[in-house]
Amino acid sequence: xxxxxxxxxxxxxxxxxxxxxxxxxxxxxxxxxxxxxxxxxxxxxxxxxxxxxxxxxxxxxxxxxxxxxxxxxxxxx
Numbered sequence: 001x002x003x004x005x006x007x008x009x010x011x012x013x014x015x016x017x018x019x020x021x022x023x024x025x026x027x028x029x030x031x032x033x034x035x036x037x038x039x040x041x042x043x044x045x046x047x048x049x050x051x052x053x054x055x056x057x058x059x060x061x062x063x064x065x066x067x068x069x070x071x072x073x074x075x076x077x
Contacts, residue, residue: 006055
């Protein structure tokens with residue numbers, strides 16, 4: 001991991017009401033998404049928020065296993 005890389009975790013909430021997006025790159029450390037397509041929305045948000053940094057987004061299941069990994073390479077504009 002380089003200093004310009006953001007690392008995100010997408011974890012299901014224990015109350016089964018959506019997912020949490022967790023990262024040190026976020027201003028408050030964690031965001032909650034509760035809509036039906038929360039996982040895809042949170043992945044899009046993390047990619048957008050990291051548009052000037054490389055990013056790794058890991059999606060976890062309820063048991064704590066990584067089920068998806070997305071890598072985003074920064075956009076130079």
